Amino acid sequence: xxxxxxxxxxxxxxxxxxxxxxxxxxxxxxxxxxxxxxxxxxxxxxxxxxxxxxxxxxxxxxxxxxxxxxxxxxxxxxxxxxxxxx
Numbered sequence: 093x094x095x096x097x098x099x100x101x102x103x104x105x106x107x108x109x110x111x112x113x114x115x116x117x118x119x120x121x122x123x124x125x126x127x128x129x130x131x132x133x134x135x136x137x138x139x140x141x142x143x144x145x146x147x148x149x150x151x152x153x154x155x156x157x158x159x160x161x162x163x164x165x166x167x168x169x170x171x172x173x174x175x176x177x178x
Contacts, residue, residue: 097171104138105145106170111135113162148174 096103112135118128139146152173153162160169 096167097175099145101142102145102149102170102174103167105142105149106165106167108135108138108142109146109149109162110165112139 111131115128115132115135118131119125149165149170153160153165
């Protein structure tokens with residue numbers, strides 16, 4: 093079992109961002125839009141509950157070299173990116 097190096101809100105914000113991206117892809121034609129909308133609401137609620145971390149993560153992703161995306165970011169990336177500043 094690993095020990096988390098950041099507050100729970102950081103991990104929840106990343107989960108929310110990833111959930112939002114996944115829900116957006118589920119909105120494409122031929123997908124179950126009702127299920128996607130519910131997933132989107134849940135993801136956005138998680139992001140809103142952790143707004144400060146959501147902003148920090150988006151900023152870090154946008155200012156990065158483009159190799160890490162919302163989809164590829166994970167807890168290890170989150171900890172490498174923010175552990176020094178936290």
